[in-house]
Amino acid sequence: MSAVDSSHDSHDVVVIGGGPAGSVAGTFLAREGLRVLLLEKEHFPRFAIGESLLPYSNDILRELGVFEDLEKAGFTPKHGAEFCTGEGARFQRFWFAKSLQPQYAQSFQVDRATFDHILLNKAAEAGCHVQQGAKVTRLAPVSEAGPHRLEFQTEGTTRTVTTRWIIDASGRGGFAGKALGIPKLQTQKSRRVAIYGHFKGVLRNSGKAGGHTTIVRFKDGWFWLIPLANDVTSVGLVVPTETVRLCEGDVSQVFEQAVRANPELVARLARAQNTVPLRATADYSWRFRSFATPRVLLAGDAAGFVDPIFSSGVLLAMKSGRLAAHEIIRAHQQNRELSEGEQIQYTRKVAEWMEVYHGIVNAFYKRPGFEVFMNPAAFLKIPGSIAHIVGGNTELPFSLGWRFKLFQALCGLQRFFNIAPAISSLR
Ligand SMILES: Cc1cc2nc3c(=O)[nH]c(=O)nc-3n(C[C@H](O)[C@H](O)[C@H](O)COP(=O)(O)OP(=O)(O)OC[C@H]3O[C@@H](n4cnc5c(N)ncnc54)[C@H](O)[C@@H]3O)c2cc1C
Incomplete structure (x- = not known):
């Protein structure tokens, strides 16, 4: 890993964060010959939640050239999804092959540590300078329309880098949106908490439906069951924040109570053993009002978060990462910043994608x-x-x-x- 030259403008673009949004953006930018520095605060492979992919991601995965890598990685093939009620009385199963074109007949359930690492390696392979263990701490415009100066910490030292373009793909922390003071919009009224872990021995569907995501809805919340490789199943519970407060923040108690109250979960988890301690995270939808300035674009969760019920996060992250890269490539080649129209257009497009999911998420709740x-x-x-x-x-x-x-x-x-x-x- 080479040191960053902070004495002059040595990069066209700095991408903050090496999740799906950042890696996809970095790959497309580097392929067009732009000099890209990708700063990632963690060292990969690292844990991330969000393990169920959607088949409409396949186009980007093929464009990136990683689709075969995912097949070889042994991820569980996902042919659809199913929804049922907690007592098991109502059931609805979707098969992608039934309604979608053949190239979207299958997706994957992935261990995100491995999946994200594959994408990050792809960005490096495309020529992106990837620096891990580098946490961006400050963003300041040098002039109103850029360039921008970024400070980041790595191996105990603070460094600065000046760049013409920034893509913020830092995830739900929304680093650049906050630093630039862009107002946040709450797009879902209720606040919820997700409590999740990995389990072995969970009862699975037989045949091709064994790779389906199962969503179990009950009165106050819902569970997800995502079958991963090696008999590991990701099981998560989403409940109102109030439910966790009533149990004085004891998330294990909340999880166990919810399992006991839902016969469908009791049956599926009868022989299950959790392999990692449960984790919890806040889980509600929001977004920044705008996702673009003349020189900065927000992509993926750094632009906004959509309730994960329909597993849309990684798809939206990759799509917005690709779009952000294309916006920058076009303007960079014409040696100009993004026009006001282009900024509005970018925000509108990404917000439209989110809206599709808000529409169906609202119906679900x-x-x-x-x-x-x-x-x-x-x-x-x-x-x-x-x-x-x-x-x-x-x-x-x-x-x-x-x-x-x-x-x-x-x-x-x-x-x-x-x-x-x-x-x-x-x-
Ligand atoms: C409970 C839950 C369940 C979910 N389930 C699904 C699902 O089944 N399917 C699905 O598609 N999506 C799911 N999601 C959503 C999915 O996790 C995200 O949408 C997706 O990971 C977003 O990708 P990203 O690249 O934008 O951000 P991330 O994957 O969060 O990546 C951001 C990266 O930026 C790095 N970073 C952060 N700050 C800095 C900084 N200051 N400097 C440098 N690096 C930084 C982080 O270390 C991280 O690696 C779920 C989310 C939650 C909360």
Whole structure:
């Protein structure tokens, strides 16, 4: 790992963070010949949550040239997802192959430490200068439109680097958004906590459905079960912050109580043993009002966080990382900063992708919406449009978009009329 030259402007772009957003951005930038420094505070491989991928990520994974690497890495093939209620009475299973084109028939359940490392290595291979153990601590514009000076700490010393462009891919900490004072918007009212761990011996579906993500919804929250390799299953619980407060912050107690209260979980975890202590993290949606300045772009969770129920985070991180890279490549080649229009356009595009998920997340959390979701009217091909979103298609063409709008309208009507059968355990 070579030392950073801080005495002159030696990099075109600094990418903050080596998660999926940062590695994807770094790879595309370096492939176009830009001099890229990627600063990552941890040393990889490192743990990260967010293990279920969506098939619409396949395009980017193929563009990066890592799709075969993922197949070789032995990650669990994921052919769909399923949703059920805590007492097990209601069940809805999606198969990607049924509704999506063949290239989206399969995705992966990944150990993120390995997955993120594969992507970071790809960025280095493309020519990106990757520095691990380098935590960015300060960002200051040298002039109003840049360049920017960044301070980072590595091996006990503070260094500075000046750069024309910055992509902030630092994750949920939102480093640059905060440093630039961009206001935050809370896009979900309720605050929730996720409590999760890895377990061995969890009861799995048989056959191809053995790789499905299982989501179990009960009155006050939901569980995820994500089957990873070597009989490890990622099991997580999402509940309102208030539930954890009532148990005086004892997350193990909250987790055990919720398992006991849901027969579906009792059955699946009957022989399970956790292999790592449970972790907990805040879990609610927000985003910065804007994701761009003339010289800084926010990508992935550093732009905003979408509730993870539909496993959209890594997809959105990779998509926004790729888009941010393309925006910079175009402007850099024309030796100019991003115009106001381009900044607005970037924010609008990424926010639109997030919006698709906010729409379906809202339906999931509200009882009437979930009742319709578990019974999407088979007429007018509505289940097909839902399957596209479950698979990660954020560019809904008109033919799917209006069906999704109709689905949302049905969710609204369900409050007054029983369009879909009621789910008594949620009432
Ligand atoms: C409970 C939960 C469950 C989830 N489940 C899923 C799921 O099943 N599927 C899915 O797709 N998504 C899921 N997500 C979302 C997913 O984890 C994120 O959306 C995804 O990791 C975002 O990628 P990123 O590259 O933007 O950020 P990250 O993956 O967070 O990467 C950011 C990187 O930046 C580094 N960094 C941070 N600050 C600095 C700094 N100052 N200097 C240098 N480096 C820095 C960090 O060390 C990290 O490596 C889940 C999230 C949560 C909270």
